[in-house]
Amino acid sequence: MSMSRYSPQELAARLRSGLLSFPVTHFTPDLRFDEAGYRDHLSWLSEHPVAGLFAAGGTGEGFSLTGEEIDRVVRAAVGEVGGRVPVIAPATGGTATAVAQARAAEAAGADGVLLMPPYLTEAGQDGLVEHVSAVCAATGLGVIVYSRANAVLTDRAVERLAARNPTFVGLKDGVGDIENLTRVYAAVGERLAYIGGLPTAETFALPLLQLGVSTYSSAIFNFLPEFALAFYADVRAQDHAAVYRRIREFIVPYLDIRDRTKGYAVSIVKAGLAAVGRPAGPVRPPLQNLTDAELAELTQLIGKISPRIA
Numbered sequence: 001m002s003m004s005r006y007s008p009q010e011l012a013a014r015l016r017s018g019l020l021s022f023p024v025t026h027f028t029p030d031l032r033f034d035e036a037g038y039r040d041h042l043s044w045l046s047e048h049p050v051a052g053l054f055a056a057g058g059t060g061e062g063f064s065l066t067g068e069e070i071d072r073v074v075r076a077a078v079g080e081v082g083g084r085v086p087v088i089a090p091a092t093g094g095t096a097t098a099v100a101q102a103r104a105a106e107a108a109g110a111d112g113v114l115l116m117p118p119y120l121t122e123a124g125q126d127g128l129v130e131h132v133s134a135v136c137a138a139t140g141l142g143v144i145v146y147s148r149a150n151a152v153l154t155d156r157a158v159e160r161l162a163a164r165n166p167t168f169v170g171l172k173d174g175v176g177d178i179e180n181l182t183r184v185y186a187a188v189g190e191r192l193a194y195i196g197g198l199p200t201a202e203t204f205a206l207p208l209l210q211l212g213v214s215t216y217s218s219a220i221f222n223f224l225p226e227f228a229l230a231f232y233a234d235v236r237a238q239d240h241a242a243v244y245r246r247i248r249e250f251i252v253p254y255l256d257i258r259d260r261t262k263g264y265a266v267s268i269v270k271a272g273l274a275a276v277g278r279p280a281g282p283v284r285p286p287l288q289n290l291t292d293a294e295l296a297e298l299t300q301l302i303g304k305i306s307p308r309i310a
């Protein structure tokens with residue numbers, strides 16, 4: 001039975017109404033889930049006008065959590081901010097696992113499901129349609145599909161899925177293919193909410209807006225919520241000068257640090273939290289923490305913009 005506060009359509013409307021974020025998952029020094037730290041972080045994030053929080057997503061190192069831990073993280077998020085901010089829970093792995101996780105998300109009181117690409121294997125479009133449809137059929141919650149990596153959906157597949165599954169309400173894009181996004185929007189338009197989800201989503205926010213991607217998930221929101229919200233407001237106002245000023249002053253130097261090691265798109269967010277005095281603990285392997293020198297560089301960069309982030 002759905003305990004969600006939103007119908008799938010209400011969820012989609014809510015998500016498109018503002019900026020989204022993927023909270024990091026806090027770990028203790030010996031890499032156990034730090035529930036108290038995580039809850040405190042979500043409580044702080046929810047003091048800002050965020051339109052949805054995706055628990056245990058990519059930035060939340062969902063790929064490094066066991067199924068039981070994912071359930072704990074989702075329940076902690078719902079317990080802390082449920083009712084104030086929509087909480088979206090992940091469904092991962094093969095179809096059976098993803099279906100079980102979608103059901104667990106609903107039982108935990110989450111407001112929606114983010115369906116991640118299946119594990120390891122490549123797949124054809126017909127198979128992906130079956131995979132997504134099985135998850136949509138397993139839950140009354142709104143489902144957002146993360147189109148990325150081994151699960152990039154074509155316009156035709158999206159059209160079939162939208163016709164077949166009323167609870168399929170959102171597409172999160174992790175590819176940024178202009179032709180594909182144009183085809184998808186031409187096929188189903190506002191039937192879906194579109195969420196920009198490329199690593200460091202701010203980089204792509206302004207051009208993707210033109211393609212119908214009206215919101216995005218900001219990892220930076222974790223440690224610089226005011227900056228992330230101001231950036232989003234500039235994007236929505238299509239204030240090119242302001243967007244490019246922020247990209248020049250912060251995003252580009254941030255990307256320069258991020259690009260030094262694979263996986264840093266996530267590690268740098270935890271480093272950012274350390275830099276602003278809200279440490280979230282280390283990342284789990286296979287990710288690596290930033291070096292001390294890189295953390296110092298990031299701290300200096302944040303210090304340069306934070307006096308005038310508004």
Ligand SMILES: O=C([O-])C(=O)C[C@H](O)[C@@H](O)C(=O)[O-]
Nearest residue numbers: 022058059197199200201219
């Ligand atoms: O799974 C994830 O964490 C994402 O893809 C969302 C990120 O927040 C991404 O959009 C970013 O790095 O800004």
